[in-house]
Amino acid sequence: MTQITSKRSPSTYSLRTVEAKLLDALKLAIDEGLGRTKNPSLFSADQPAKARILLGFSGGRDSVALIKALAVLKNKRHSPIEAVQALYVHHALSPNANRWARFCRKTAAELGIDFKVTYVMVKTKGEGVEAAARKARYQALYKAADAFGASMVMTAHHEDDRLETFLIQWMRGAGLEGLATFPLVRQEEHVALVRPWLHVPRVLIERYLELYQLSWVEDESNADTTYLRNAVRHDVLPIMDKMRPGFRSAAARSVELVAQASELLRDYAREDLKRIEGPSRSLDIAKLMHLSSARQALVLRAWIESFGILPPSRAKLTEALRQTRETMSDTKLTLKLTHYEIKRHGGLLVMRESQPQVKDKTQFESIQFKGKGRYPVKSWAGELVVRQASDAEAGVPLSVLLDNAWQVRPRQGGEKLKVHRQRPRKHLKALYAEAQIAEFDRPKLPLLWHGDDLILAAGLGMDVRYLAQATTDDPVFVITWEPDETLLTLMQK
Helix, strand or coil, X not given: CCCCCXXXXXXXXXXXXXXXXXXXXXXXXXXXXXXXXXXXXXXXXXXXXCEEEEEECCCCHHHHHHHHHHHHHHCCCCCCEEEEEEEEEECCCCCCHHHHXXXXXXXXXXXXXXXXXXXXXXXXXXXXXXXXXXXXXXXXXXXXXHHHCCXXXXXXXXXXXXXXXXXXXXXXXXXXXXXXXXXXXXXXXXXXXXXXXXXXXXXXXXXXXXXXCCCCCCCHHHHCCCCHXXXXXXXXXXXXXXXXXXXXXXXXXXXXXXXXXXXHHHHHHHHHHXXXXXXXXXXXXXXHHCCXXXXXXXXXXXXXXXXXXXXXXXHHHHHHHHHHHHCCCCCCCEEEECCEEEEEECCEEEEEECCCCCCCCCCCEEECCCCCEEEEEHHHCEEEEEEECXXXXXXXXXXXXXXXXXXXXXXXXXXXXXXXXXXXXXXHHHHHHHCCCCHHXXXXXXXXXXXXXXXXXXXXXXXXXXXXXXXXXXXXEEEEEEECCCCCCCCCC
């Protein structure tokens, strides 16, 4: 997409000219978000795909201009828009947040746009307030988009925002990925994140607001130059404007070239990742080490991003690669990434959600079985599933199942289990190793006891000595363990 250029100042543009430029940018971004620019053959000329758009609506000047433009485009003949929903994310950080939400609701209603408010809790956890609020906001947008059935999430970032971000990242010593700032369209898990006005200067948006006489809310924090972005906007950029008038358009071209180079490297990294991924989304260490150091870092970053995790700093990536090269033990390599951890399992790197280990060996949970069904075990983040055995299966007799002597316990050490009728009992440690269950996953696996007898070891199965065939008077049941779906594991290789 090319920048909007003209010898005339946008401050002199007519409403028709301004709106045409903004709507053209909006339509092109929607087309790219729907994939039409990449694969037009997928779409029928008679019935082109239309967009369901979830708009992040703060009530600020840029988002007010965008919701107005969306309303105009939605009502045009042959519009590419099926439906729009505006979402105000309430962070509860400003005393004015309720007033802003009311303004957004009123504005959306006047434009005939569906509107919702969602409330989020901003948890800093070592991050700045701005970064934590941004993370919470985008999580809320993606969740709302899923509920709305949206094909894209849209925000009102523009050319000046992009330049500000570039300068901030440059001052922080960011690499190419950071300097690239945000792309026009980025595909997230189930939705495209679209910023249609990245090539539109702020002055054109301000002219649009002026011509329509639109009002907006002003976040009091926007004037606080203790925030780096505000300092760049209010102090740095005006000086650069005086030094070189018109530099913003030239700088925008440079930012776009950086973004293109970054996207190209991301494509290469994703192709490398396909070649070296192991089972269950693990990473084959030997194949990773065969790449150059630069490509190793790019692949590791792409792999981390594939789990929906924000990429770590260059220093953390470098440390991850160093430990991967030098650490051979499964238990000694642990790299923390916010709520996740990278661990080594033999010749693989695996991703795990950070979960407290079961350390208290007296931590028992009593289970009262009442027949088939699902029985949550909160301490181990999973469920025991009881189903009636088929005709050919052995299981626990109902008379035993209804006994109240069942407990879930952690490992104490020295436990044995007989998983094959023709083989002797083995220590759980040996059985875990045979099943290729990593040492760091074993504390998360509960043991089911009936009195003093170990009946079931999660991840391994039931002790065959306690299984029986069904009789007319006493049916039998199979017991299995299911961890929460969010628990990333290699056990299903």
